[in-house]
Amino acid sequence: MMQPFSSDQPHTILIATSAAYDHVALGKTLGRYGYAVRAVSRGDEALTIAAGGGVATTVLDAALAGSAGLELCQRLQRLCGADVPIYVLSNAPSEEERARATELGAAAYLPLTFNADDLAEDILLRLQAIPAAPAEADLPSMATLEVNYHTMLSGSPDAILLLQRGSHRVLDVNRRARELFGLTGTELMQRQFPSLCPPLQPDGRPSPQVFGEHVDQVLAGGVQVYELTMWHSSGRTLCCELRMVPLDSGRHRLMHVRVVDITRRKLAEALRDGKNRLLEMIARAAPLGDILERLMLLIESQSEDVLCTALLLAPDGVHVQVGAGPSLPPDYLATIDGQPIGPAAGSCGTAMHRRQTVVVADIMNDPLWRDYRETAARYGLRACWSMPIMLDGDTVLGSFAMYYREVRTPSDEDLSLIGAATHIAGIAIVRTRREEELRRHREHLEELVAARTGQLLQAKEEAEHVNEELSTALGNLSMTQEELVRRDKLAALGALVAGVAHELNTPIGNSLVMASSMSERTAALRRDMENGLRRSTLESYVREAASADEVVVRNLRRAAALVASFRHIAVDSASSQRVRFVLGDPVAQLLQPLEADLRQRGLTLEEDVDHLLEMDSYPGPLSQALGHLIDNSVVHGFDGRAAGTIALSARDGGNGEVIIEVADTGAGIPAANLPRIYDPFFTTRLGSGGSGLGLYITHNIVTGVLGGRIDVVSTEGEGARFTLRLPKVAPL
Structure with a gap:
């Protein structure tokens, strides 16, 4: 804890350096304890400040101290007093200079590159502004831990804390942890880990309870990564990701905790979601004042x-x-x-x-x-x-x-x-x-129509009669048009229902026939049991039952697969894993099981893919989209054809894009069908096993999850070519 500062105590930290030194960082840490840093670059300036009194500590560059005799060090000591510690910093440390500094009473001899935060902590400890961490017999110290672990902890680019399990006491921290929480190592090592968090987490639960549950889950072998809201010493909230690993050192039970600040990532996600909500408000024509107020709160x-x-x-x-x-x-x-x-x-x-x-x-x-x-x-x-x-x-x-x-x-x-x-x-x-302009135009147009109508009414009664006839005709035309639209919708729905019913009727009908047959066979078996059951009759019944089970299960599975295909019309990017990968990996996993099936159909698969193209995207949905395109070529392009070629190619399109093409030499797509191929349930094979969802799902994956676009070029009788233009880095 910070000790109360007395106004009659020396409160100036004098820094005399001829080279650049991070005295700003030093002053920021020491300023929290009431000390003021005075930085000078000449020896006479340092002597003037020292003569004025109030100097608590001096940090002296050896290059300013005179010669090998370090005369300035002696003069500052006489002005400030022997009890004022002097830190000598050297740009070229040597044992001879160290010995001379020690002989003159310097408190420490350090390289000029010594970390400012570490120097500030040493000064505070020497001035007793912060208490030293107490040494307790039942707690481990760095002397009892492996040197290699401490070296790893100190050099880690992430914030690392070593805790004692049970008490959650902080035993050791690295520099990154001190920077993350804005506290010195001594201050951190006098705390329990939950005290670095606000009393309550965002869900309303106490922070010690939440952290304790995370520790219990880690010790039980559960997930080792958790999110926790923590505090900077300034009171600023930190959204952190914790990775915890239990350690054992003799009789001590320890926990290695890595803390990653994900505040920026959370803010970016909130900004993205807020933008989407604002765009939705704009699309719904919400009041401008409401939109702007929501925007202000989002930015704040x-x-x-x-x-x-x-x-x-x-x-x-x-x-x-x-x-x-x-x-x-x-x-x-x-x-x-x-x-x-x-x-x-x-x-x-x-x-x-x-x-x-x-x-x-x-x-x-x-x-x-x-x-x-x-x-x-x-x-x-x-x-x-x-x-x-x-x-x-x-x-x-x-x-x-x-x-x-x-x-x-x-x-x-x-x-x-x-x-x-x-x-x-x-x-x-x-x-x-x-x-507003459209509203004004509409109002003006209504005024013009009313005026013109009045003129026509006043000019001729015949014009009124004609106008009435035209109005009646227009009403009839509108009713006729609406009726035609309803009929078209009903016809399309009827065709869809008929196709679905036909696809499901066969497996369900087969199952029903077989179940009815087995019901009659079971009744006959029951009668035979009353009159004396023969072994051959039972064996025959068992064979027939097994065969019936196989037929029923096969047909019901087929029906379930059909239902699942009709339901699978949306792509959920949240369940897809985003990773960095080379394009060759998902392509190889996709094509390897397909090649044998294509050869049996008499089809040739040609591949011209740059396997080393790197992407930061979703390989699972990408493979699914390419699989649908190849399946579309097989089912529709080569239906009834003895031979043909399917070509898959991929290249770097520049401007951060990857261009992937799937082409075939099949039957092609009629020009009349091209505008509708991405519509859900549109298929030329409805009632023959096609659900009309393959290209719809592919379009959703490419334009939604992968953030790209898809184009098609086809001539009937000459095949089709689908072109995917995908960003190397998928949108968030």
Whole structure:
């Protein structure tokens, strides 16, 4: 724990270095304990600060200390006092220099490249600002552990913690763990692991209970990867992924825990889902205010301490209107509503005037906010970045802005968020305005129709009579058209039902006949049992029953397979595993079992695939799509043909695409059927074993899961060629 700092204690950490040193990181850690870092690059400056008093520790570059005699070290010691520790850092450490520094009373002699966080922790321990971790007899120390494990832990790029099982006490951590939680190693090793988490997890359960359950599952041989919400020392929430491995060291029961920060990944998933929901709202024509408010809240959830607004440019092209700002004070929004745009109208008004992004990192000192800085100060706003919402290069629709209560400049991620929000806001505004234009056009058109109708009514009674006849004819035509559509739908549904019924009728009918026959045979056997059953009669019954069972089971399985094929019309990407792979692996797994079957049918399979093409995608759905295309060629292209060729090729199409083609020399597809081949249940073999789902499922896989597109070229009698254009990296 942090010790209370007394105002009468020395509180300055003096750093005198002639070379670049990370004194910022050193000051950040020491500042939490009330110490201030004073960094100088000359010896006389260091002596001036030391003479002023209040120096608690000195960090001295040996290159500034004079010569081999380290004169500056001696002079600083006389000014600061013998009890003030001096750390000597050397760019070229040597044993002679180490001995000289030790002789002069230096507290430590370290290389100039020594890690700033480790140095800060050593200073805090030496000044007793943090207590040393107590050595307990029943707890292991690094002296009792294998050196190789500790070396591995220290050099790991991931955050690693070693725990004592049962108490969950932290025994050792590496540098990455200290950075992840913002704590020193000493502070971490005085905690139990659940104390690094908020009291409750997102599901409402206590963190110690959740972590204990995870440990129990690992010890029981269950899954070793779990998600857990944790805390940074600043109070920032961390979404973490834990990988735990139990270890044993003599009588000690330990747990190796690797912690991976997946906060960015979770935020990216939330942003993607939020964008999809917003696009759905836009498609449903939700009110513009609701869309913009949801957009503001989405962007605010992606960054800490951000407050978002969306302003609209009024129809006069001069003044602004508040579109949304759910987290900003209503009084502030009322103040900026109706303000004019211009070359110095804050961030938003200037961005709309300039038609370019405006970044104001410090409102209080930026001339663009000269007329508005008092208003911003009243509500605690210190930074504002704004991007204009554009219809095209010349038409401004409004602006999107991000406010902060501290001086701040945007990062690349912040600019990316602004761009995404501006793009979606632009879509929503354009959609709303176009709907308003259409509504106005409709109203105007209705007025014109009414006026013209009045003129016609006043001009001639005959015109009215003709108009009535035309209206009646139009009504009859509409009714006739609707009736024809209903008939077509009923006819299509009837054909589908007839095909399904026919496919299911045969196996079900066979099963019913066989079951009826066996029912009669069983009744006869019962009568024979009453009159004396002969062995031959029983054996005959058993043979017939076995044969009947085989027929019934085979036909019922066929019926079940048909039902499953009709139900399998959607592709679930969530159940598919996304991996990095080379294209040759799924192609080989697909073609190996097919080659023998194709040879028996008299078909030749030609393969021209670049097996080393790398993809980050879904190999399972890809194999399923290619399998459907090859099966389609066999069933439809070569139905009744004695021989032919199916060719599978794949190449790098450039621009991050892979081009895969499946071509055959079969019967081809009639031109009239080409527009319907991807429709569900469309087949030319309905009633003959075809369900009409193969190409529909293939189309869903290619355009949905794999994020690509599929094209077909076919001439009847000359075969067909399906071309898949797939991104090497599938969309998330």
